[in-house]
Structures are given as structure tokens and as C-alpha cells.
Amino acid sequence: MKLAKNILVGLIIGAVLSCFYIFHTFYMIENNFTDRLTSFTDEKEVDYRIKILAIDEASLSEIGKWPWSRDVLAETAEKIAKAGATAVWTDVLYTEKSELPKEDSEWNRIAKQYPNVYLSAYFKFPPRQQSFQAEELLWPIYEPAPEQVGHINTFPDRDQIVRQVTLGVKDEEKGIVPAISVRLANRLLDEKKQITWDEQGNFYAGDKKLSTGNRNNIYFQYFSSAQKTDVKSFEVFSIKDVINGKIDPSYFTDSVVLIGPYATGLSDQYRTPTSRTLEMFGVEIHANIIQSMLNQDFYQTSSKTVGVVLIFLISIVGYLLFVALRPKWGGLLSLIMIACYVGISLIVFLKFSILLPFIYVVMGIITSCVLSIVTQYVRELGERKRVTGIFGRYVSKSVVDEILAAKNEIAVGGIRKEVTLMFVDIRGFTPLSEKMEPEEVVGILNEYLDLGAQAIFKYEGTIDKFIGDGIMAIFGAPIEYEDHAIRAANAALFMKKEADRLAQQINDKYQSSVAFGIGLNTGPAVIGNIGSSERMDYTAIGDTVNLAARLESNAKPNQILMSENTYQIIQQHFVCTPLQPIKVKGKAEPVVVYELEAERVEVQ
Known part of the structure; x- marks a missing residue:
């Protein structure tokens, strides 16, 4: 009878925490832990073939205020593509005609002549829509092959932190438009390991199907930090050094070169798991996504079923153990259980790239421990009253x-x-x-x-x-x-x-x-x-x-x-x-x- 009652208490704890888990009640706290788990940037190697040409403060001072003439980026992209770069991509939308037709003609020529030059597309989505259905696709006005275009949409999570990449978005006319990072990563991947997709929107890394969300989204890892304290990071060059000839374009041979804003005033910065205070430039986020694809370093959260089972199991077993121990030993056991679960979560993540629910399981351990102490206290208080009532008939x-x-x-x-x-x-x-x-x-x-x-x-x-x-x-x-x-x-x-x-x-x-x-x-x-x-x-x-x-x-x-x-x-x-x-x-x-x-x- 006592065992059944204790199991019932554990079930109640598990049921309450499972509701919190299903409805993401402690979303911010949960992400705090997972961000730390997925951001070992100091220990990760970056591919030397991924390079960034930064439109930085120094370039803006030398060349002039943004936006620049389209000729500037067109000529730079052509130099690098001609010198043997594996891919060159400019993180700028060219979906409207220039005031100078000559500039558009130049870009159109380069896009057709160099299959290693990539351009950006952008999907417009209605605000607060339930389904993942774009209302408009902004396609580049030039005439590159479809294989030279990828979307640059970024979807921050609820806390405005970018943790996921949408691998592809379906358009009625163009079909599946992959992310630009997919296009660029495939230029560096062996054919058997490339990111591919089918007409239904399923994505594969080689012959392995990727587990994506309802927006074809998947979690990726970061290899550089917004804090810029990493010893190992992507090579970043000021674009002015290429424009004025200080850096020879041949340096970028066999590399994927990302050209994009790298100055605060250009409004292309996002919060990332690597820092809660400093933001990362969009072009560097794309570099991290490419690196994640090269390493196949995608990860996913465990299914809701697995999460709920874990929460119930920990809550029931934890409560049964805690009520059997004295409070001080119960407190020590709770610390040991939390430490073990952190270790298990780390092993599962590193070995299987799966994030187990953290805060909800830890809360199950702590709640079970605290409730067992309260239960024992109430029980002892009741026993004390009973003994006092009986013994009080004999002594004062x-x-x-x-x-x-x-x-x-x-x-x-x-x-x-x-x-x-x-x-x-x-x-x-x-x-x-x-x-x-x-x-x-x-x-x-x-x-x-x-x-x-x-x-x-x-x-x-x-x-x-x-x-x-x-x-x-x-x-x-x-x-x-x-x-x-x-x-x-x-x-x-x-x-x-x-x-x-x-x-x-x-x-x-x-x-x-x-x-x-x-x-x-x-x-x-x-x-x-x-x-x-x-x-x-x-x-x-x-x-x-x-x-x-x-x-x-x-x-x-x-x-x-x-x-x-x-x-x-x-x-x-x-x-x-x-x-x-x-x-x-x-x-x-x-x-x-x-x-x-x-x-x-x-x-x-």
C-alpha cells in the first residue's frame, strides 16, 4: 500500500513536469544548457577552405558608404572565381534592377560565365502563420542556372537565437529551393556525402535521411564564436585588400568564399548560442552552417515520447529512492543523479547527436527529493504528535x-x-x-x-x-x-x-x-x-x-x-x-x- 502510494506521487510529479516539457514552459532555461552543450568552439577544427571576405568598417572607410556600386562586388567575385575558387557567394540580394543597366549586364554575364558564382534568393512569409507556406519568392534578376541559387532565410528561435537552418523551402514554380549553405557545402563534399533532397522535401546526407522539423529545419553546430576569443576560427579578410590588390585572388583557389556585411551599421547580425551578449554577422553564421554540413555535425532533440518516458522514469524511481533515505542522504543522492544525468546527456549528444531533455529531468530529481523530505517531515510530525499524545498521558x-x-x-x-x-x-x-x-x-x-x-x-x-x-x-x-x-x-x-x-x-x-x-x-x-x-x-x-x-x-x-x-x-x-x-x-x-x-x- 505504501509502495503504491509512493509510485502514485512519482507519477504525479512526472505528469506535471511532462506537461511543462510538452508546452516548453522552461524554454529559456532548457536552451541555456543545450547551448553550452553544443558550443565547444575552442575544441573544433574549421575547414581552411571556407573563407570570408568582410565588408567591414575599414572597407567602408576606403571605398565609401554602403550600398556600393554593383560593379565593385561583381568585379571582386569574378576575380576570385576566375582564379580558381571552388565557389563564390555574395550575401546580397539582387532582386531589383539597378539604376545603371550596365551593372546588371555585368552581373548577368558573370553569373552565366562562372558556374562557381552563387546568388541569393529570399522567401517572404506572412506573419504568425501556422503552416510553413511562403507567400512570395524573391529570385535574383540575373539569369544564373537554378543550381547557382540558394535561399538565405534565417529563422531564429523563440528567444531570437539562431540554432537551426532550414535546409529547403518548396516553391510552386522552382520546386525545392535549398539553403545557400547547402549549395556551397556540396561544392566541398564528396559526391557520396552531399546534401540531397527529393520532391517531397526530404533531405539526405549521403544515403542517410536527415531528421528535420516541420520547416525542414535542423540544428547545426557552431565552430566560431561571436566573442572572437577562439584560437581556431574561419579566416576573415577585409574585402578592400582584394579590391586594391593587396591580397592576390589566387589565395582563394579551391576555397568557398563568402562575401558579406561585417560591420555593425549594416544590420546583418544575429544572436547565437556562443554568446548571450554579442551578435554574430550573418555571413559567419552561414560559414558555420557549411562547416556543420561538412562534418555532418547536425543534431536533434529527442522525441517527445522519449522525453516524457525519461521524465516519468526519473520522477518515479527518484521518489522511491529518496523516501527510503534520510534527508541528508537523499540530498547527496540527488546531486549524484544530476551529475550522472549531465554525463549521460553529454555522451548521448557526442555519440548520437541527440539532445535529451535536461531541465525537466533535473526538476524531476529535485522535486522528488524535496517532496520526499517534506513527506518525511510531515510523517515524522504526525508520528511525533501521536507519540506526544500517548506519552503525554504519562509525563508532562x-x-x-x-x-x-x-x-x-x-x-x-x-x-x-x-x-x-x-x-x-x-x-x-x-x-x-x-x-x-x-x-x-x-x-x-x-x-x-x-x-x-x-x-x-x-x-x-x-x-x-x-x-x-x-x-x-x-x-x-x-x-x-x-x-x-x-x-x-x-x-x-x-x-x-x-x-x-x-x-x-x-x-x-x-x-x-x-x-x-x-x-x-x-x-x-x-x-x-x-x-x-x-x-x-x-x-x-x-x-x-x-x-x-x-x-x-x-x-x-x-x-x-x-x-x-x-x-x-x-x-x-x-x-x-x-x-x-x-x-x-x-x-x-x-x-x-x-x-x-x-x-x-x-x-x-
Whole structure:
């Protein structure tokens, strides 16, 4: 039953976190982890054949403000293409005619003459559309072969970070238009490893089908950082050095050359996983996509089914483990489980290029741990209340609290300590019971015993046991008090005073006299748990106990007898009357006794 309840709690935790996972509730936190996992830029090699010609601040200062005459980029692209570059691409849209027809003629000639020159297309999508359907395709106005054109659309994620590339977009007239990065990567890939696609929009890396999203999108990795702290990165050259002849175009032989904006004022920058503060230029993002394609370094998130199963499994197993452990060990186990899961996530990513859900599983571990601690606390609190309720019928509340606060487990055994023992008996109860019905006898007995218990608890004594119509109580154990004899004397006087009121009521109703007889003795006794490991009683053993019992048996109704030991301790605080020594069982000599009369303050 308990196991089923714990499994149910684990299922509830898993169900709640699975809902969060399905609806991407903690999207930002989740991506924070996956971005770190996928951005080991310092350890990744970049292909030396991928080069960037930057339209940077220095070029703008030397050549002039943007936009430049189309002749400038046309001549540069031709020089590099003619010198033997594998591919040359300009990250500029030429979808409208120039004011100077000569410029368009030049570009048109170059596009036709050099199959290694690539141009850009761009799809327009309606805002907030549900389906991935473009409303317009902006195609270059020149006449290159279709194989020389690729789309340059960038689709940042919800947090405006670029993590995915859309491999291709379908157009009614042109068919599948691949990303420009696909076109350029294929120029460097072996034929058997090239990125291909079919009419249905499925993409393949060689003979392996790529797992893409509903926009033909797939996650790629970054090999350079927007922070520019990498030792290894793509070679970036200022385009002015090629234009003015400082760099020979033959340097770019057998290379894929990307020409694009590399200045802040040109508004072609995006946030990437490599930095939360610095943005990366669009042309460099394309270079990273190409490198990812060369390495086949695509990755994907695990399916929702796998994610949900993981969350449920961790939540249920975690909760079952945590509730079986003490809180401090549960906390340590949760840290170990999180560390292991981070390691597993890393291995799965590096080996299979799959991102497992992270924050939701970690939350499952933490939630299970915290909830198990809360459950144990509530359970212990309930048990504490139960024990307090039961034990509180025998000792005062303060004694219960101190015993429960003790760190050591209760064990069989005892210790020798100085205590005061009290024995109480009801005088005249047996004759009275003969005149009453059994139910009435029990009622009166309970009233007297309740009165005795109240008096003992009032002065923080411990009820050892009820003996028929009597009580045995200990003062000074289990909680030690230096004034235990004084406490016992006060409890006895309180009992005697309240018993007089109760006796009057009984006498009026049954014409019988009932009163307490009390015996007190102070001295050493063995106090502790006596019995077996399965069943034990907390009690006192020794001659001190025996003498207290003998004094009680010799006490007359409404009389409190005490030993010499008790008298010597309390005589300054109470009025005590010496009596004739009495002979008691177990003692060779008569025992000196005193009668406790009242507190001294009461007679002044």
C-alpha cells in the first residue's frame, strides 16, 4: 500500500513536469544548457577552405558608404572565381534592377560565365502563420542556372537565437529551393556525402535521411564564436585588400568564399548560442552552417515520447529512492543523479547527436527529493504528535518534548541517579466500590487518578505506572531537576488539597469517605528502560523505590509521609511534623518518618 502510494506521487510529479516539457514552459532555461552543450568552439577544427571576405568598417572607410556600386562586388567575385575558387557567394540580394543597366549586364554575364558564382534568393512569409507556406519568392534578376541559387532565410528561435537552418523551402514554380549553405557545402563534399533532397522535401546526407522539423529545419553546430576569443576560427579578410590588390585572388583557389556585411551599421547580425551578449554577422553564421554540413555535425532533440518516458522514469524511481533515505542522504543522492544525468546527456549528444531533455529531468530529481523530505517531515510530525499524545498521558508536555528532542535512540538499560519517588493510593475506595455499580466505580476511580496525574504533570514528574487504584511517579527522571524533592512535595500537597474537594462530593452522594494516602522518598535508584528490545517499561528500581511504597502503605487517609532523606532536602520550604519511627518490611531498624503538612509561605 505504501509502495503504491509512493509510485502514485512519482507519477504525479512526472505528469506535471511532462506537461511543462510538452508546452516548453522552461524554454529559456532548457536552451541555456543545450547551448553550452553544443558550443565547444575552442575544441573544433574549421575547414581552411571556407573563407570570408568582410565588408567591414575599414572597407567602408576606403571605398565609401554602403550600398556600393554593383560593379565593385561583381568585379571582386569574378576575380576570385576566375582564379580558381571552388565557389563564390555574395550575401546580397539582387532582386531589383539597378539604376545603371550596365551593372546588371555585368552581373548577368558573370553569373552565366562562372558556374562557381552563387546568388541569393529570399522567401517572404506572412506573419504568425501556422503552416510553413511562403507567400512570395524573391529570385535574383540575373539569369544564373537554378543550381547557382540558394535561399538565405534565417529563422531564429523563440528567444531570437539562431540554432537551426532550414535546409529547403518548396516553391510552386522552382520546386525545392535549398539553403545557400547547402549549395556551397556540396561544392566541398564528396559526391557520396552531399546534401540531397527529393520532391517531397526530404533531405539526405549521403544515403542517410536527415531528421528535420516541420520547416525542414535542423540544428547545426557552431565552430566560431561571436566573442572572437577562439584560437581556431574561419579566416576573415577585409574585402578592400582584394579590391586594391593587396591580397592576390589566387589565395582563394579551391576555397568557398563568402562575401558579406561585417560591420555593425549594416544590420546583418544575429544572436547565437556562443554568446548571450554579442551578435554574430550573418555571413559567419552561414560559414558555420557549411562547416556543420561538412562534418555532418547536425543534431536533434529527442522525441517527445522519449522525453516524457525519461521524465516519468526519473520522477518515479527518484521518489522511491529518496523516501527510503534520510534527508541528508537523499540530498547527496540527488546531486549524484544530476551529475550522472549531465554525463549521460553529454555522451548521448557526442555519440548520437541527440539532445535529451535536461531541465525537466533535473526538476524531476529535485522535486522528488524535496517532496520526499517534506513527506518525511510531515510523517515524522504526525508520528511525533501521536507519540506526544500517548506519552503525554504519562509525563508532562515538557518532559515529552525533551525526550523527543534527544538524539540518542532509546535502548534497554538503566543509569543510577538521585530521584524522588512518589506512591499514591486511594484510601476507602474498596468499601465505596461495594455500594456502587461497576460503571460508577470506574468513573470515580478515573476522577481520582486523573487528579493525581494532573498534580504530577503540573510539577513535571513522570508517571511510572498505575497500580490498581494507585499511582507510582518519579521526579527527577528522565529529565533531571535539582529540586525534584521540592517538586514532589508540591505535587503531593496539590493532590491532597484537590482531593478534599472531590471527597466532599462523594461523601454527600454516597456517605463514604475517600482520600489519598501518599508516600515520598528521595535517594538513588536505577532509572531506565527495563525489559526486552521488543517490549520495555521506563521505571525505577532499588531500595529507594521500595521504601517509598512502604511509606505510602503506612500513610493514613489525607496523610503524606516522607523519609528522612526527603525531609532533609525540603525542610526549609515546607512545614513537616516528625512522627514515631515505623517498622517497615525489608528494614531491620525502624524508619524515621515525617508528615508533610503545608508550604511554609502558607502558614506565615
